[in-house]
Amino acid sequence: MSEETILITGASGGFGYEFARQLEATGCRLILHARDAVRLQLTLDILKHPERHRTIIADLSQRKGVEGFIEAVNSEGDLTGLINNAGFGVWGKFEQCEDVAQLDVLRTDLVAPVAITHALLPGLIRSRGFIINVSSLAGETPLPYMSTYAAAKAGLTYWSEAVRTELDGKVRVVTLVPGPSPTGFRDVSGMPKGKGSLFRTSAEVVVAASLNRLRQGGGYCVPGFRHYFLWLLQKIVPRDISLKLMAKYLKP
Numbered sequence: 001m002s003e004e005t006i007l008i009t010g011a012s013g014g015f016g017y018e019f020a021r022q023l024e025a026t027g028c029r030l031i032l033h034a035r036d037a038v039r040l041q042l043t044l045d046i047l048k049h050p051e052r053h054r055t056i057i058a059d060l061s062q063r064k065g066v067e068g069f070i071e072a073v074n075s076e077g078d079l080t081g082l083i084n085n086a087g088f089g090v091w092g093k094f095e096q097c098e099d100v101a102q103l104d105v106l107r108t109d110l111v112a113p114v115a116i117t118h119a120l121l122p123g124l125i126r127s128r129g130f131i132i133n134v135s136s137l138a139g140e141t142p143l144p145y146m147s148t149y150a151a152a153k154a155g156l157t158y159w160s161e162a163v164r165t166e167l168d169g170k171v172r173v174v175t176l177v178p179g180p181s182p183t184g185f186r187d188v189s190g191m192p193k194g195k196g197s198l199f200r201t202s203a204e205v206v207v208a209a210s211l212n213r214l215r216q217g218g219g220y221c222v223p224g225f226r227h228y229f230l231w232l233l234q235k236i237v238p239r240d241i242s243l244k245l246m247a248k249y250l251k252p
Ligand SMILES: NC(=O)c1ccc[n+]([C@@H]2O[C@H](COP(=O)([O-])OP(=O)(O)OC[C@H]3O[C@@H](n4cnc5c(N)ncnc54)[C@H](OP(=O)(O)O)[C@@H]3O)[C@@H](O)[C@H]2O)c1
Pocket: 009, 010, 011, 012, 013, 014, 015, 016, 033, 034, 035, 036, 037, 039, 058, 059, 060, 061, 085, 086, 087, 088, 089, 108, 109, 134, 135, 136, 137, 177, 178, 179, 180, 181, 182, 183, 184, 185, 186, 188
């Protein structure tokens, strides 16, 4: 068994669950985080060695939640890996979505990863560890009716890529940029199931691609050919056209 300790935020389902499953197979110890203790326990229960791992409950949309979370993680010693995965979106007209929910998206998807990474970085540097920031293709283009989520993920991608360059040679960083995947994300955001189904890529493929990129030394990672095709479209379609297409596609 290795002595590596890896923290996964948002491990109560979706990508977080899959990170836990694939990383446990490498023999590391996991710190699993979420808000929902019951669902987090279900993740722990499917692991082969639940007794090796630890769970922490915290709401990352709250400043006090983030502070308490960092304190709890610090008491576990230096990490070798940090996966900033927890996040959610809000789908709907900006004027009609609750302002608190939209601010919570920014706090959970952008502010919390920055705060958590900054606090845990000294240990990650000492252990010559790694960070995986789970961003989104939503951060590659403005998205009408998911405006705040797209803004949060755009911020996360830009921050992650800049920090990756600063940390070169000290900590490996992967900026993971997936498109649609069948997780709990849609139910939480309120988005209808049908949208984006053609391009859906499994959580297993998404997570495996990011761990593969990590083994190559880190970098920007668009997982799977379907998401890569969407990414290419985002790069070549002019913004005015893309805005119209996305508005038509995402309109409630
Ligand atoms: N699925 C997709 O189509 C897709 C595409 C691109 C990017 N992503 C990104 O992938 C990441 C993982 O999402 P997922 O697709 O796996 O969705 P998911 O199944 O809904 O999982 C989201 C995780 O984030 C946690 N979380 C949400 N809000 C939180 C908060 N305020 N405080 C603490 N934890 C919170 C949830 O835990 P609790 O509910 O237990 O708190 C859950 O474990 C997110 O950052 C998402 O933006 C998803």
